[in-house]
Amino acid sequence: EREKADTIARIKKLLKEKNAVLVAHYYTDPEIQALAEETGGCVSDSLEMARFGANHAAETLIVAGVKFMGETAKILTPHKTVLMPTLEATCSLDIGCPIEEFSAFCDAHPDRTVVVYANTSAAVKARADWVVTSSIALDIVDHLDAEGEKILWAPDQHLGNYIQKQTGADMLMWQGACVVHDEFKTKALEDLKKVYPEAAILVHPESPAAVVELADAVGSTSQLIKASQELPNDTFIVATDRGIFYKMQQLSPHKHFIEAPTAGNGATCRSCAHCPWMAMNGLVAIADALEHGGKAHEIHVDPALGERAMQPLTRMLNFKK
Ligand code: 13P
Ligand code: SF4
Numbered sequence: 001e002r003e004k005a006d007t008i009a010r011i012k013k014l015l016k017e018k019n020a021v022l023v024a025h026y027y028t029d030p031e032i033q034a035l036a037e038e039t040g041g042c043v044s045d046s047l048e049m050a051r052f053g054a055n056h057a058a059e060t061l062i063v064a065g066v067k068f069m070g071e072t073a074k075i076l077t078p079h080k081t082v083l084m085p086t087l088e089a090t091c092s093l094d095i096g097c098p099i100e101e102f103s104a105f106c107d108a109h110p111d112r113t114v115v116v117y118a119n120t121s122a123a124v125k126a127r128a129d130w131v132v133t134s135s136i137a138l139d140i141v142d143h144l145d146a147e148g149e150k151i152l153w154a155p156d157q158h159l160g161n162y163i164q165k166q167t168g169a170d171m172l173m174w175q176g177a178c179v180v181h182d183e184f185k186t187k188a189l190e191d192l193k194k195v196y197p198e199a200a201i202l203v204h205p206e207s208p209a210a211v212v213e214l215a216d217a218v219g220s221t222s223q224l225i226k227a228s229q230e231l232p233n234d235t236f237i238v239a240t241d242r243g244i245f246y247k248m249q250q251l252s253p254h255k256h257f258i259e260a261p262t263a264g265n266g267a268t269c270r271s272c273a274h275c276p277w278m279a280m281n282g283l284v285a286i287a288d289a290l291e292h293g294g295k296a297h298e299i300h301v302d303p304a305l306g307e308r309a310m311q312p313l314t315r316m317l318n319f320k321k
Helices: 002-017 030-038 046-055 067-076 099-108 122-126 137-146 157-167 186-195 221-230 242-251 283-292 303-319
Strands: 020-025 042-044 060-064 081-083 113-117 130-132 151-154 171-173 200-203 235-239 256-259
Touching: 002 020, 002 030, 002 283, 020 030, 020 046, 020 067, 030 042, 030 242, 030 283, 042 046, 046 060, 046 067, 046 303, 060 067, 060 283, 067 081, 067 122, 067 303, 099 122, 099 151, 113 137, 122 303, 130 137, 130 303, 137 151, 137 157, 137 303, 151 157, 157 171, 186 235, 200 221, 221 235, 221 242, 235 242, 242 256
Parallel strands: 020 042, 020 060, 060 081, 113 130, 113 151, 151 171, 200 235, 235 256
Antiparallel strands: none
């Protein structure tokens, strides 16, 4: 505890010295989220992380999350220094959508508008017409569909299928998945709901379709947090990374939040509902990143690639302010 307090004090001092701000995702450790709030940084979903980093006056952004979030920040503000606690924190969606194969997929379907999820590399974004996050994907695809566009969607198949069902848009789908959300189990969730019949079920749309079908609310992390505040229920079963409980509990201290089951037998698997890459973010690593920067912590994006990737990202940010 003493060491933790020292590290937190060190981070606060470094944030000031380096004119830096901490931008954290809801899936990071509660202590990181609390520190971001306390120091005037932000804790949010991937869309608001991008917006906050782009609009903030700080010269240095320290992004606690996974690599695509740091890359997005760098693409949007190439003149800023963007640091991450570790550059090893990736995402199964990013890994599952390598640029060579993706590019060939796009080339094979030149008549389609390319819409990619933010959980992708800078190179994949540079090949896209639109970047979307889960909180804005539905609106953007709806808009494109109304304009008569046919869509090539990548990489998350579950989010894609959900949006396809909601909008009726013509979407050709890349078959990627999130290792965390793909694990939520339908039968076990139905069983858990029988134990808590009064509970509302909140589901992130990266989860399989059968799990999404059981939901009372479906949405991005920020949309699920909002639903946890607005729905009248006292109990919630939540199908997304358990990092989100920190904010839900903080906003509704008297409500009861339960993890949706990830193991088929109904037991909650402690290591499943938490992203292994989000878990790589720690206080010591944040302090080291701020102090040393450099190879192990600084995000670099090829400037020409970044310039191309900035266009579909800016399109997203301007779509709905
Ligand atoms: P959102 O916070 O945008 O809902 O994204 C979820 C996610 O998977 C981030 O890794
Ligand atoms: Fe990627 Fe899933 Fe982890 Fe989000 S929770 S960073 S989508 S692997």
